[in-house]
Amino acid sequence: MAVDADFSLGKVDVALTPSQRFTEFLQARGKRVTRQRRVIVDHVWSHHEHFDAEQLLDDLRRTPEGTNASRPTVYRTLAEMVDAGLLHKMVLDGRAVYEHDYGYPQHDHLYCSGCQRLIEFSSDDLVRIRDAVAASHQFRATGHKLIVTGICIDCRTSKAKSRHQDRV
Amino acid sequence: MAVDADFSLGKVDVALTPSQRFTEFLQARGKRVTRQRRVIVDHVWSHHEHFDAEQLLDDLRRTPEGTNASRPTVYRTLAEMVDAGLLHKMVLDGRAVYEHDYGYPQHDHLYCSGCQRLIEFSSDDLVRIRDAVAASHQFRATGHKLIVTGICIDCRTSKAKSRHQDRV
């Protein structure tokens, strides 16, 4: 699940690093800053990519001694990071996919059914329409999830699609 | 998972009933029109509601002799109905939820986090924006899924929320 190479939605200024924010979150709840939790946040923030729990687990296993964590710990820590507002979780094809949330603007995705790539975009018009529709149903919108399915230009132009089928 | 009581997006005229269309679909593929398949399509089309496989299985079990089907058959038949274009499948909170597709206009959902109700709506503006965004990324959109999360008016006005917590 690679992220579009050109990630054009810029970072937003934030006071603390993700790692600091997580530490703060843990301490505020009487939770402990363990080696595993540190290793996981650091690793997750070393790449701006969409990933799932198993990928993260594998990545950590390929890493030097003392920088990995067990499957249950990975799952538990990802859930905590979502609670902490660091990560955003979405479900795609039956498995949970995570992406950076803290410090990045709200956005939606184009999902290429050819190469499974997720391309990020954001649209103010979309949010406006969302709120107008919600209002007309006397519904108070707190968020939304939009995934536009289709075919990206690479998959459309290349006859030899093999190059685009990473991570299928 | 109840559907909004006032389903205001009208039916669309279609040449065949869902059951006829399914029969046609099966025959075209050399598949057989069995008692179970008939029972399932008929039951699914007797209510316009969102449902999942286990609910359907339970409903069928509560039904007179000779009008039920096993779990594997229910799953297999639902998949066929999706292939046939009769049902639309979406994944919500980890399980597959189905809704009528054949004969109904494309639409999206408001999802109340208070009572888990799905309210249907459709918006031409939304589709326009979707296509504009896609075009700007040289992406060819073939479809989309939008779920707006929030609180419905019932959950907002009632202090005694218990009444709205069916199916939680």
Add this chain to the structure above:
DNA sequence: TTGTCTGCAAACACTTTGCACTTTT
């Protein structure tokens, strides 16, 4: 020291599959 966290193995929920038997065509 005290209470939380970790990792293991086992449990989970939902869905799919292998296979002998039944049913439609």
Add this chain to the structure above:
DNA sequence: AAAAGTGCAAAGTGTTTGCAGACAA
């Protein structure tokens, strides 16, 4: 009769949990 479908039980997949030992505060 031939081919496809069904139901059972068992296997999968992704994720969660109970618990004894390990570790942060």
